[in-house]
Amino acid sequence: MNEIARDSKVRYIAEPVPADVAEPVIAAGKASVTVAVQTHSFRGPMPPPEHLAQYDRIVPGAGRLIVEEFQMNSQHAREIETLGLRGSIRKDIRAQFIAGFLVLIGFGLVYGLAEHNHDGVAIAVAVTLLVSVLTAFLTGTVMRGKGDAGIKEAVDN
Numbered sequence: 001m002n003e004i005a006r007d008s009k010v011r012y013i014a015e016p017v018p019a020d021v022a023e024p025v026i027a028a029g030k031a032s033v034t035v036a037v038q039t040h041s042f043r044g045p046m047p048p049p050e051h052l053a054q055y056d057r058i059v060p061g062a063g064r065l066i067v068e069e070f071q072m073n074s075q076h077a078r079e080i081e082t083l084g085l086r087g088s089i090r091k092d093i094r095a096q097f098i099a100g101f102l103v104l105i106g107f108g109l110v111y112g113l114a115e116h117n118h119d120g121v122a123i124a125v126a127v128t129l130l131v132s133v134l135t136a137f138l139t140g141t142v143m144r145g146k147g148d149a150g151i152k153e154a155v156d157n
Helices: 003-007 049-058 062-115 119-139 146-156
Strands: 022-027 030-035
Touching (some): 062 119
Antiparallel strands (some): 022 030
16 A cells, blocks of 8 residues: 555445444454445336435435436337337238239239230239238238248248
């Protein structure tokens, strides 16, 4: 130790400690204090009321600020979740309209092919259209190629 640290007297003032927690020991030329340290932990969004009371003791009104902050964060989280759900619903509605429009175009194509005596091609287009719509409807996903396996896994998770 340097001379400044050895000669300086530093005092830390804390709450009074019961005798069973801190035991001063004075030996020849040395003094030491044994202190038991107590920790608290909790789970959940809010600290226990005792901790809020201690915050209020240190900074008046801090407990109320913590509770208000928790309430505002909870409200914000609910609003963000609601916005996400609304966006997902709008996206699904758009996809359904686009799919319906494409099916109508497909029916028009089948009708036009059948009118121009291309019955085989009309049947092939109609069957392909029917299988794709039923597959998408029953599985809830779009068929993807082998190169898109990573995309399908991301969508499924």
